Amino acid sequence: MACDGESPRLLAAGDPRLAPRSELEHALGLIRAFRAPDPEQAAFQRQILAFCAEHPDALWRTCLTGHLTASALIVSHDGRRGLLCLHKKLGRWLQLGGHVDGDANLPAAALREAVEESGIPDLCVDPRPIDLDAHRIPARAEEPEHWHLDVRFRIVAPSERALVLSEESLQLRWFERGQLASVEADASVRRLFDRLALPG
Template sequence: MSLHDDAVLVLKSYDDQEELRQLYLDHLAEHPDGLWKACEAGHVTASALVIDPERGRVLLTLHKKLGRWLQMGGHCEPGDETLALAALREGVEESGIAGLALLPGGPVRLDRHRIPAPCNWHLDVQYAALAPADAVEEISDESLDLRWFAYDEVAGVSDESVVRLLERARAAL
């Protein structure tokens, strides 16, 4: 099965955010390259919010290009077999934490946001990943900083999208 086929199946089985889910499905139907950065109409991305539920905190990255505290995530790559594995790969690459495990049940949220030209949109499929008890983060080349934030601190440092992602992830725990 191709990554494109997996993305369609994941989105068809996602049972929330109906309008946005359909927009993603329409995008993939209209754009066979809709998972790749080269698709100027926009592309599907995968992200993972790294959570430490035992300590009531999340790990956010200070994004190098945007200068904002966000979840780990980014573009799909040719070697990615599934959206879930793309999200997990991004989570591990950007956090430096081996042993992350995605919450079962698929994505917890979808978020569509504008990005600068030449592309127009990121259609982000957002997962939640549990950090192991002994997690030690390591800053990647894609990040200015990494920091753990208590759940109640996230609204003060990040945007509404991350706050909603955290709410959904906590509900899925």
């Protein structure tokens, strides 16, 4: 699907600008170009760049100290709501996204994860990051505690598409900003809603 009627910056699956890339430098260029809106975001930007300078395998989850991830707030076609999932392993309401698995084209990775986790096939991504985050993932039997260095994007959904749960989620739900308090969404999720100025 072309992103008809949307900003020309929005890209759909199949666009050559979303082709897979393997070189870490491609991802780092996008992160360096991010214009941090506040000191917290600037600190995350420095942290992610410093980590990647020390870990050339940061695109891969086999980098056990931590790795790059890509996620997105999927915004409804009318711009009023954002889609969150109740994550099965973490038990929290989060934006959709996950591991990039070697793909340095971070908006493409975010779009791929969003399609897989929402069941909406014809999403469109703005390739400019809107937010950065670095957070610890608790240790589990199969992996130690580690960093997720998350680069976040805006993805736009077409109108009236059915949602399909993935194995990663217990629920999918559209939220207006004012509804986040009812599920105790964490600060980084609220920040995404604020970043996109969704109505509350």
